[in-house]
Amino acid sequence: MTIEILLFDGFDDLDAFGPFEVLSEAGLSTRFVTIQPLERVTSAHGARIVPDGILGDPDLVLVPGGGWNDRSGAGAHAEARDGRITTALAERHARGRRIGSVCTGAMLLAEAGILRGRPAITHHTAIEDLRSFGVEVREGERVVDDGDVITAAGVTSGIDLALYLIERELGSEAAKAGAREIEWDVIRAAA
Template sequence: MTETTVDIVLFDGFDELDAIGPYEVFENGAQAGASLETRLVTLAETDLVTASHGLRVEPDGTLGNPDILLVPGGGWTTEGGVRAVVEAGTVPAAVGERFAAGAMIASVCTGAMILAEADVLEGRPATTHAVAMGDLAASAATVHDARVVDDGDVLTAGGVTAGIDLALWLLEREFDAAIAAAVETEMEHDRRGEVVR
């Protein structure tokens, strides 16, 4: 069985739980039997990335060509974070390139705004954090007030802790419901709401 690769792309100002929650789910999934390798990456080589609440993370390397690319949110309504990433354009461009090459793309929270900038969400159902729903709707996505929206090769999750639900859903969808259930039990997390498909 071929190992599925997941890259979670980090940038200064990302929300800690948006990235670390799914990372822990995927790592626990691998320990429970999913053939999965997860990495925390950046676009350019760097020693440390500083998240929105001050956590400093040492990335595993730079963005490759993963099977799944997950984009966290953080900072849409403030300076820095997603707002700065969208304005700079390099992360959205990288997301668009990976999507065109066949990667599954997922976002957590306001990471959906990076997907929108990458033209990944046009005409697709999507969700984001409540503070960005209006902006996401203006981007040509069909916005749903949901915890997780699954449109096949593009998945989006609502705010912050919804990323855990998204990662558990991906474990269930791509690997096995029993693996997802085992991770859910281990993490003492109860998923909320139905996945919109």
């Protein structure tokens, strides 16, 4: 399984780094990419990241959140208005590729039209926004797997999503080992 975490200026640090560390540690091919060539991307908290390249054709594109609620010039809201990421996500999904999100990254999936009529979750502060896209919001869930789309709730739930993916790809012992490595007490099943 190949995974590309799609970064943009203003992404939430833990939304991207949490899953990256857990997935990479398990041996799954995981890399940071951008929608267009960039020398660096700056997170919501100021970390400067040198991406591995531009979005390719991985088995899973994982989209972090950040910057949805504050409607600033950087983050998920700005990227939704820009449209390049949402267009790319819609195209990949239409070609049968799996798409995932952490936190308000789900809003980019919703803007791309991928979540309409489907179960999903996002950060608790954006649930009503997600619902306005015709999404069947699964409040209280940390990870919602709907086959070709997988969403995780707020920030730390990206780690739950990563452990869930490891369990699906490599088995429960690998997921338990990953949870032990990061001292994560609970592996939570997806809805």
